[in-house]
Amino acid sequence: MDGLRPERALTVSQWADEHRRLSSKASAEPGPWRTGRTPYLKEPMDELSTTSNVQRVVMMFAAQTGKTESGSNWLGYVIAHAPGPMLLVQPTVEMAKRLSKQRLESLISETPCLAERIAPARARDSGNTMFAKEFPGGMMLLTGANSATGLRSTPCRYIFMDEVDAFPADVDGEGDPVSLAEKRATTFARRKILLTSTPTVKDFSRIEAEYQRSDQRRFYVPCPSCGEMQWLKWPQLKWEGNDPATAVYECEHCGERFAEIHKPAMLRQGEWRATAPSDGKTAGFQLSGLYSPLGWLSWADMVDDFLRAKADAPMLKSFVNTRLAETWEEDYASKVSADGLMAKRLAYESGTCPDGVVLLTAGVDVQDNRLAVSVWGWGDRQVGWLVWHQELMGDPTQVEVWGQLDQVLATGWATECGKELKITQMCVDSGGHCTHETYAYVRDRVRQGVVAIKGSSKRGSAAVGKGSKVDVNWRGRVIKRGVTLYMLGTDTIKTTLFGRMRHDDGLRFGMAADDEYFKQLTSEKQALRYVKGFPVREWVKKSSERNEALDCCVYAYAAMLIYGRRMNRATMWQQLRDRLESGKQTPLRSRKQPASGAASGFVSNW
Numbered sequence: 001m002d003g004l005r006p007e008r009a010l011t012v013s014q015w016a017d018e019h020r021r022l023s024s025k026a027s028a029e030p031g032p033w034r035t036g037r038t039p040y041l042k043e044p045m046d047e048l049s050t051t052s053n054v055q056r057v058v059m060m061f062a063a064q065t066g067k068t069e070s071g072s073n074w075l076g077y078v079i080a081h082a083p084g085p086m087l088l089v090q091p092t093v094e095m096a097k098r099l100s101k102q103r104l105e106s107l108i109s110e111t112p113c114l115a116e117r118i119a120p121a122r123a124r125d126s127g128n129t130m131f132a133k134e135f136p137g138g139m140m141l142l143t144g145a146n147s148a149t150g151l152r153s154t155p156c157r158y159i160f161m162d163e164v165d166a167f168p169a170d171v172d173g174e175g176d177p178v179s180l181a182e183k184r185a186t187t188f189a190r191r192k193i194l195l196t197s198t199p200t201v202k203d204f205s206r207i208e209a210e211y212q213r214s215d216q217r218r219f220y221v222p223c224p225s226c227g228e229m230q231w232l233k234w235p236q237l238k239w240e241g242n243d244p245a246t247a248v249y250e251c252e253h254c255g256e257r258f259a260e261i262h263k264p265a266m267l268r269q270g271e272w273r274a275t276a277p278s279d280g281k282t283a284g285f286q287l288s289g290l291y292s293p294l295g296w297l298s299w300a301d302m303v304d305d306f307l308r309a310k311a312d313a314p315m316l317k318s319f320v321n322t323r324l325a326e327t328w329e330e331d332y333a334s335k336v337s338a339d340g341l342m343a344k345r346l347a348y349e350s351g352t353c354p355d356g357v358v359l360l361t362a363g364v365d366v367q368d369n370r371l372a373v374s375v376w377g378w379g380d381r382q383v384g385w386l387v388w389h390q391e392l393m394g395d396p397t398q399v400e401v402w403g404q405l406d407q408v409l410a411t412g413w414a415t416e417c418g419k420e421l422k423i424t425q426m427c428v429d430s431g432g433h434c435t436h437e438t439y440a441y442v443r444d445r446v447r448q449g450v451v452a453i454k455g456s457s458k459r460g461s462a463a464v465g466k467g468s469k470v471d472v473n474w475r476g477r478v479i480k481r482g483v484t485l486y487m488l489g490t491d492t493i494k495t496t497l498f499g500r501m502r503h504d505d506g507l508r509f510g511m512a513a514d515d516e517y518f519k520q521l522t523s524e525k526q527a528l529r530y531v532k533g534f535p536v537r538e539w540v541k542k543s544s545e546r547n548e549a550l551d552c553c554v555y556a557y558a559a560m561l562i563y564g565r566r567m568n569r570a571t572m573w574q575q576l577r578d579r580l581e582s583g584k585q586t587p588l589r590s591r592k593q594p595a596s597g598a599a600s601g602f603v604s605n606w
């Protein structure tokens with residue numbers, strides 16, 4: 001049989017130059033394929049050939065560089081020249097369907113040597129369906145990375161995973177779709193795996209991770225002036241004012257600037273060079289839109305795109321990903337520095353509520369030898385002011401330090417308008433070593449708005465979970481007026497708070513905050529952890545730094561959210577403002593002694 005003849009030493013680029021035709025429907029340049037038009041595609045394609053020992057080919061390419069067509073050439077090569085079972089994975093089953101109907105149908109029908117190997121889809125029992133194409137000696141299966149079933153089944157010698165950055169992190173609870181698909185090729189000694197994509201967010205991009213595990217090839221081209229080889233970088237592109245038409249490239253060696261007209265000659269003389277050690281099995285290629293052939297995407301187009309995008313983060317991200325083929329760095333916490341916050345500190349005194357504060361909450365972090373307490377004021381649109389922050393020294397297994405906390409709870413805090421506010425909701429951390437003592441304290445102060453909280457390590461948790469009653473009586477029944485414990489999605493809250501600090505959006509600090517406070521507040525950064533092989537961001541403490549100020553802030557913010565649950569969200573801030581202005585005191589009784597049941601009416605007053 002034709003399909004079973006021994007494989008001749010032919011590369012994908014040779015096959016494409018001989019047989020591939022571009023249709024007028026799918027291509028801007030219909031006619032015979034010419035690898036010379038995009039010389040940088042030759043090597044990636046040839047590493048996919050049976051003549052190469054490479055098993056994994058990684059292409060992190062910009063849009064409009066021909067990445068898609070090189071994949072199609074490989075498909076044609078497999079069908080016509082090196083048949084075997086092949087799996088094509090698109091991000092979703094729906095996209096696989098579209099690929100089958102559009103790209104694949106035209107690839108087959110426009111290329112005679114493929115058309116004669118695959119029966120038309122219309123014929124009955126043709127072996128040609130939407131998701132399976134039979135050909136002599138092999139079969140091509142199509143599926144989506146969102147279908148575990150599609151990724152499992154039969155062994156495949158060839159696997160083509162397209163746009164892997166759009167793959168889900170986890171498919172049907174069975175883990176990473178890339179690993180799942182790749183398992184199917186393990187039995188083939190001469191397997192080939194192609195992964196392609198434009199990248200997405202730094203540290204979250206699959207294609208970047210794959211590229212970093214490869215030998216990291218860059219396409220080096222000679223400078224038209226000095227001849228020095230270099231790979232093209234975006235910062236070297238220069239233009240005048242806001243005029244994209246003036247775009248020229250500045251050689252990083254001789255400083256000479258040259259126009260795009262030199263590009264075809266440069267591409268012809270270009271070569272891929274590895275920039276990292278090779279394992280001999282993985283070849284990685286990165287290519288920006290700067291290499292796009294004349295007539296496709298020009299340097300002027302790229303400057304134009306950049307000028308439109310530069311002021312808008314999502315547009316700029318898209319530019320960086322699809323034009324530069326680089327990952328986008330989201331610098332969440334990195335822009336929130338202790339020094340930066342210190343510099344923006346406002347002049348209000350510690351212990352006073354600036355204009356705008358209409359609600360006070362507190363967050364308490366329980367440590368082995370002290371309680372750290374922050375009092376936060378809140379106003380319209382959840383703007384927050386740090387009112388007070390202190391450490392109450394003392395062993396939390398003893399009553400003394402809790403007595404100090406009672407004084408905080410009993411304090412009336414002066415507002416700018418000459419009124420007084422009291423803490424209406426306090427969150428005390430029960431997740432530390434002193435859970436029992438914390439519950440004991442909270443139990444007697446439920447009516448004063450004191451609740452127990454515990455941070456949840458579960459990713460993506462709601463900021464504040466549903467409260468649950470944790471006290472039971474001797475019969476094992478829940479005590480109605482016992483301690484309520486709220487689980488906090490601390491990662492979620494920290495992301496919110498840091499987002500607001502970074503954008504200078506509604507968290508204000510006065511003289512209550514000093515150097516040490518800001519150091520603690522910024523003591524955590526987002527780090528990566530791998531869950532089922534996929535990276536997730538989570539907040540971790542920077543080495544050996546204390547973070548109570550941050551924890552207290554998280555708890556006080558949660559207290560504000562918990563308090564808000566009792567109120568109509570739309571009118572909450574207006575109601576609180578009216579109440580403050582009408583001179584009505586907060587319903588908390590001023591007490592120096594720990595409260596018992598005497599504080600009845602606290603909730604009903606509200």
Ligand SMILES: [Zn+2]
Nearest residue numbers: 223226251254
């Ligand atoms: Zn030069």
